[in-house]
Structure formats: structure tokens, C-alpha cells
Amino acid sequence: AKLFTYTQVGFISWQGCFVFKPSAKKKKRTLDVGESRDYFIDGCEGSGNSELRFKLCQSLWDKMKTETEVLQDELNRKILDRLLEFAGRPSSTFQHGADDWAARMRASEIPTAALVLGVNVPDHDMTFQSLSDLLRQSVTPHVASVQAKECGGEGLSNNGTPNKKRSSHVRDEQPQPPVVIIFKDLEAFNPRVLQDFILICSRYVEHLPLMFIFGIATSPSTIQHILPHSVSSLLCIELFQSLSCTQHLSTVIDKLILTPQFPFKLSGKVLQVLVGIFLYHDFSVRNFIKGLQLSLLEHFHSQPLSVLCCRKKEALANVLQLSHQDLESVRQLPSFRRYVERQEPQEQVNLLTDDTHIKGVCQKLIKGLRKYHKNFYPILRCLHTLTSSLPKYPLGKQIRELYILCLEKNVWENEEYQSAMQLLRMLARDELVASLQTCAEILKPVKAKKMRNVLDQLEDLLAKFKQLDKITSPEKGLQKKTDLFQLQKTLLEMKESRRSKKMSPFEILRNEAVDFIDSLVRCYLAPPESQPLNEVCYYSSSAVVRRHLNATPRTSIQTALSNPYHYLQNDTLRSEDGTVSNAAPDICIVHKLHLECGRLINLYDWLEGGHLEIEYVQTTCARKIARFIQAVSELEFLGFIKSTKQKTDHVARLTWGGC
């Protein structure tokens, strides 16, 4: 079995599929720690404690990263297990005894798993990596992954495969582990290459236990679009559907953000930017986590007080290490100033002048912030369980929507919150009790003292709901014998009672429960801005995140051309009211002039226009023309104009506006 040893080194597929060594993972060039530390410290705000901040940032990120990896594994476990079982299953065409009539008669098909992963292609790599690792561990050493970009259409790269394949025909009869070929992105493959590859493979499937895994981003029906019946009839396709990426995101948010476990927090705006990029642009969980990492890094980089953004013990110790300068910046924090304003005058003076005193207060506030978080998330979850089943989802279907609402302002001041409470007051009994029971389940594992109390109160309420049964049941017993007269009487009575708005015991209890929930929300779901020192943990520069993650190349080019000072920071370029200074680069001047032209621009007029407006100091005519032509071709390269054959010596504008 030459091929088998061969595949261990690298399975050769065909036509430009490169030899792919399973063992050699792509080595990413990562900065070593020292180097990245230097980058971090360089240009860091308040460099006194930058090294400590770098260390904290790193350890926090490491923890979050392990958490995401564990999460990823758990999420993929189900589908990966099914795939492993599929790969481990003895192939029907291959392993059956020769005497099995049906097996002999059946056309030999290649077992194929169609793995539908969703359009978030950047996330697939991780899934495929763990899939091939697992396959190699437990099923077969012969796993090859191929990507479309490595298998270019008509490229000629042939690696004498057929001989090697042929030599494998002579093989002993013991069951062989399958040869698994993973097509990471089926849609991107050239259909002809794929068809030919399958045709060749099907010639050997009786001798070689081949198996395909198709990674599909859209829908399984693409297989039928790519492969004609003559080819797809060679495959035995089984469907595997992975978790949808929105569910995936919810779990990630649940484990990384809606938890007091990590001290680093995102403000509502930043979270909205990250979620927006996910929902509107890429559906990629990996990019979401990257965005989270970026915010973390930016936070520790730009906020000197982020030394306090760590575990309680460390944070309390770090408070004592704060320098006078750091304490001054504490005093300038808006949340701290609001806190000071609420204190007695003497205390105010102490806070503003006494460094040791403020350190003690800071320790107290840090503890308070931790407690706030410990209570915040369980109550948030409870509110979500209660409101997520209401019609039209007044507070959002997903918990992240509710969370963003709570981050931004007092949630109970929202109109939607009011209507949600109103709806809760109309909830049927079994629904309400079920939701309250789920809330109790949520609160049970929480160890905070206040939450214990809340749980006790909640259980009291639930007990009262149960009691209700005992009270109402004897009443029902009375109504056993009902004749028409009695029915009319009771109906009349009911009408009376409704008119007088006498509430049933259940209604009273329901109101009590809803009031209780409302009081919890008002007590524990205050926005973080109300908490002193929240700036230590919350990162809020959404503009920075947006600029980094969602670049706008066109806007940048436009800015560079119309206002070169923005990027070059050269004082001679500074100008007002949209004019371009004479010292600006040629391309800016040419661009400015072309804005005043129509769809077709006469090159000569353009050049002369430049001459009239701008003094080219000490330039000869030829040089001027050369510089002009260079600027014009730069504009053409940037896509503002293009050459045209409609009129000689003219170019066409590709942008709108002007006259």
C-alpha cells in the first residue's frame, strides 16, 4: 500500500491541488511577547504603569481565549461526533463481503458528507481544523484538506499520481482506514475540476476506501448545481447541518460578556458596533471575538486606570500602588465626580485632597462595582426570561438587545419596558409561574448574598401561587350541580364583580409578583454609568472600534484629497472653507479642479485651470505638464476618471456631482 504511506506525507489530489502536508500547520508569524510589549508601551497613555497594564491585558485575553476555545469545542461537539461516526462507519460498497448480493449489485458510490456550515466562511477554518484533528486521532491517518484557491482551474501541476494509485491496488484484505478528503469551500471550486476529480476517484473506490467531506456555505442544493446527475450519482451524500451562526454568537456573548467572571466590559455603543458588524456585514463569530480583543487592547492601552480592571484581590492591591497622578485622573472621572458631589462637604474635601483617603474609598468602590456586576447579570437574565415570551418582544427577542437597553439608560424609563410590565400583568397563570420558576433556576447557583434573598422572596411567591390552588378548589366543588337558573345567576355575579373591579386572589398575587420584578429591575439594573469608577472596566470608544473594524476606504480617500491636512498634519496645508492650499500635493489640486467640471473633462482646460489658480513656483512648462499628467493618472488609478473615446483630449468623470 504505497499510497497509504504516501498519503501520510501528503495526499496528492489533482490538477493544481498542491501537496498538502497534514502535519505541517501554517506557521503564523506571531510577535514574541517582548516585541508586542514594546509596541504596547510605545505611545501608551500614562506610561507609568504601562507594563503592568500590558501584563493584565495579556492574562485577561488568555483567559478569554481559552474560554472561547472551550466554547467552540462544545458547540461543535455534536456535529463533529456525528461526522466521526459517519467516517468510522464501514463503507457499504467497500467492506461488504463478496457474497452479499445487494452489495455486489449496487453501483459503488463514494460516501460523502455534505457539511452545511453557513455563510460565515472565516469561522469554518477552526471547525475544519478540529474535524481533521479528531479524524486523525480516532478514525484514520489519511486526511487531506483542500481549498478551492489551491486547486486553480486549468493549472498544470501533475504529480505522477496514477502510478502510485495503481500500485495500491495490490493490497491485503484487512479493513483499511478510509482516505478522507475534505473540500473546505465547495462553492468556490471550479465545477469541471471537481467533476473530473470525482470521476477519477470513483474509478478506484472499489479498491480504495475513499470518503469526501464537502464544506458548504450556502445550501445543499448547490451540490446539484455544481455536479450533473452523471457525477452526483457516484456519490452517496449524507447531510450534516451545523449550528447557525446567530446561535453561536448568542452563546459567545453569554459566556464572555454576560458574566461577572471577566472584569473587562463593553459599553452599549461598542457592543452595538460589534453586533452590528456581525449582523449586517459578515456573520462571523471569529471577527466578533477579534473585535472584542481589539476593544480589550484599546482599553488597556488608552485608559491608565485599567490597572484596576482585574480580579478583586489584584485590583485592591493595585489601588494602593496608584501614583498621585493616577489618583488625579480618578478624581477627573465623570462617574467619580458625580459620586463626590453626592457626599458631605467635609468628605468632598477629603476625597479631593487626601490621597490615602481616596485610596480607601477606591477600594470600597471597586468592591461595590464587583457586587453590582454579580447582581446585574442574574437579574438581567430573569427579566429576559419573563419578557422574551411576550407578544412582539417589547424588550427584544435576544438577551443582548435587552442588555444593550440596560447599558444605555435606566431601562425602566423606556416605554417598551412599561408596556412589557403591562403585558406581564395580563399573563396567564401557568405561563407566569413557569417563567418565575425559570428565574428561580437562574438564581439558584448565584452565590451573592442579595441574590440569595431575592431567591427566597421568589420562592415565597411561587409557594403562594401553589397555595392559590387550595383556596380556589373548594369553590369549584360548590358549582357541581348547575342548572340554567344557577348559571345565569353566577354569570350575573361575575359581571357584577368585574364591574366593581374586584380582583381575584390570582390577580392580586400576579400584581404582587410583577411589582416584585419591577422593584428588582429598579434596584439592580441601573446602567453602569451610575456606578462610580465604571470607566475602569467599561470601554466606550465606539468610534475607534468602528474605524478599525469597518474601514471606509472611499471616505478616507475623499478626505485625503479634499483636506490633505487631516492626514499630513502639515501646517502649510491648513485651509478653511473647503479650499485647497497651494502647497497641497498635485493630486489634491487636480482633484479639486475636476470637481468643477462636467462629465467630460477637457485635459487642456484642466491643465490651464491649474495654471490660473496655482502658482507653480519655478517650474518649467514641461515639468508642469509632467506633474499634471502624473496627478491625472493617479486620479485615474483611484477610479475618479477614465479615458474615453467619445471626444479627443477628454477624460470621463466617474463620480457624481459638479455641474
Place this chain on the structure above:
Amino acid sequence: MAALLQHPCYEEERLRRVADKLPCREVQAGTLLSVMGGPEQHSFPSIFIYGHRASGKSHVIHMLLRELELPHATVSCVECVSVALLFEQVLLSLFGCDAASLLPRSPSLSDFVRIYRQQCSHSPAVQTRYIVMEKAELLRDMDANLLPALLRLQELVQDNVTVILLSEIVWDKFRPNTGCFEPLQLHFPDYSKGELQQILAQDSHPSYSAELYSSYINILLGVFYSVCRDLRELRHLAALNFSKFCEPLEEGKVKESDTHKLWRNIEPHLKKAMQTVYLREVSSVQWEQLQQMEEKDTGAVRGLSAHAHVELPYYSKFLLIAAYLASYNPARTDKRFFVKHHGKVRKTNFLKKHEKTSNHLLGPKPFPLDRLLAIFYSVVDSRVAPTASIFSQISSLVTLQLLAQVGHDDQIDAPKYKCAVSLDFIRAISRTVNFDIVKYLYDFL
């Protein structure tokens, strides 16, 4: 029938044995044999055999060559991505590894001819050598000189060699512009229903009588003959459904002779198979599992095309909608659909005569990137910054084959696209974003 396969150079007993293995192809085999002549006789330089899939082309050739023990090389052209592989395989099969290793790194046709002649002088042909090329239509995509050279290889190498080309396409589609040696053409017609019945009935199940199996094949052909005449596929379907056919027999409900009851039992089942497993909507393994399940559970397994739903990011959906509108609406109607105060457009002016034919029947038309973006910005509700991710979503849609790029790949300045999704698909997408696409389509005005 065996009389058809006669040749003075071979023993009759041997020929009869061959003929037994070639049911319903005696005529073709006979013609071939008479062209090939005796083993020592010179044969025709090249033979071209064509016929549909599974009409027995390879089978007949291989049976003749193997059973009559004639020296031959078989090459499947789909495997030969380069001529080097083709030459290597031919030399390997005819002269052994030593000859194949003489080929230089990227051999030309003349290298091949030189080595062939050199080997041939060491071991001249005692019997006619045969080179069989399967899927010969792929030879047309290789070097232009390859096909003409193969057709007169006998002349080039001066050896008693015959090249046999097997193809599903007629010779007229092969003939090069420059002309070439005309091979001898031989057509393998499709098997008739009777012939299919005869061939399929031969592989009867060992535990059941041949008559029962034959009647089963009869029923099977009654259902499938109108859609499928591929012997290989029919045999596969026969194997998959036979256990279901035998079920009432196993349970003792029906006797083997009661064909009508057996037919009543299997016919709806076969009809279902035609819509599912034959189209590979359901894999054969799943089909077998389904048969073991109860009738009521079978609805649970859905075919491949039932999963047509695709989840897309919000802006990708609108980009796709914009692309669909750009593909199916004439560009001059954009003003009418997307400008709010477009003024009065006379309906008679607006609907031009030649455009009355449905754009949906004509298929998607290419559109430039600017038009796509202009429509996109007008259909999407909110203000969208022209960020890099909007542009990269367009290329993602191309990779996912929901859009198709028209024209050359490396066109940077003004790329053109076509929308590659169906009306149903785009309606489903626009429903998820509350966009009534039909209102914006010229065809449905």
C-alpha cells in the same frame, strides 16, 4: 446467436465463451472481431466507437481483448491531465516500466513516438497491439496534434498497433479543422427494453427463483424505463429496492406466483424512489434505512433540495436584492422605480413593445458595479457608509455563487456581475427583510 461471433483464427469454443458474456451485443462484437482480424494479422489503424453511457462499449472491448488474450493498453482520458501521463500509461502497459521510465520530464509527441519505435525494434509485435482510449472526447482539449497522431499511430511507429477510441459523442464533433485520418466508426445503439430486461434478469438473487427476479425486473422497467435507460443505474435501483419487493414473500403474505399483489406492493414504492433516490435527493444508504422504518416516519428525511434556505447578513440580502433588480429590470426603468419624484412617466412610453417578452424568460443580464450600488443605496432603509465590508460582501456573494462575475477576472475598474439566484429564492430573502420585491420588478408591473 453465437454464430455471429465467428472467426477462423480463434477456436469456436473460446468465442462462444466470450459471446456468453456479451448479451445483446453479439452484432457489435462480431463486427469488431472481423475488423480486428486474427491476432497476427494487421488491423485497421484506428477505430472509433460511440454510444450512450452504459451501452457496453468498454465492456465489449475489454471482454474481447482479455478473453482472447491480446496485448493491450487501456487509458482513461479523464485521468490524463497531461499527455505525459497518457504516454507513460501506454508504454507501461505495452512494454513495462523500463520503457515508461525512458520518457523525458515533459515529453512531446515525438519523444513518445521515438521511444515506442525504439522499444518496438527490441520486441516487434507478434500480435496486434491495442490502445484503448476511454472518454476520448477529452482528447480534443489536449494538444492539437495529439488526436490526429493517435489516429495514424500505426503509420508513425510502423508497428502493428490499433488505437480504439471510446466516446459518448459522435465523430463529427471530433474532426479537426485541418483534417485527419478518418477512423473506422462503429455505433453501439442503446439497449432496447427487451434487451435491458434480458441483461438485468441475469443477476438474479441466489435465494429466489430466476422467474421471480425476472418479473421484478419487468415491474422495475415499467416504472423507470421512461426516465432512465442507463444499465448501471437500473441495476443499482434494482438492488436497492429488491428487499422491499420480497417483504410480503418473507412475511408469508403472498406467494411467489401472485405477481399482481407483488406489483401492487412495490409500484408506489418504486415511484417514490424515482423522485428521491434516483435523483440523489436521498442517498442510497438513507434510502435503505428508510425502508426499514415505519411508513409514517419516512416524512422526516427531506431531500437535498428541500434545504434551499440560506442565511445571509442583512446588507448581503439587500445587495442580492439590488443585484436581482439590476439583472432583471431594464436600466432605463431605474428612474421610475428608485427616484422618489420621478415625474409622470406615461405608461405607454414606459412599456416598450420589444420588452414585452418577460425578462425572466431571457435570464439575468449583466450590470456594472455602480448600478448595483446605486440601487442598493436606494432600497436599503438606513444610511449605509460605503465601507470596505460592503464591497467585500459583493465578492463573498460571488464566491458563494449567488452572484456571477461577467467578463475577465482581473477587471478592476468596472466589473460587471449577474445575479445567479432564482425568483423563489430572492422572494424568500426579501420576505425576511420585509421588502416587497415584486413591486420593483418590471416584469410584474
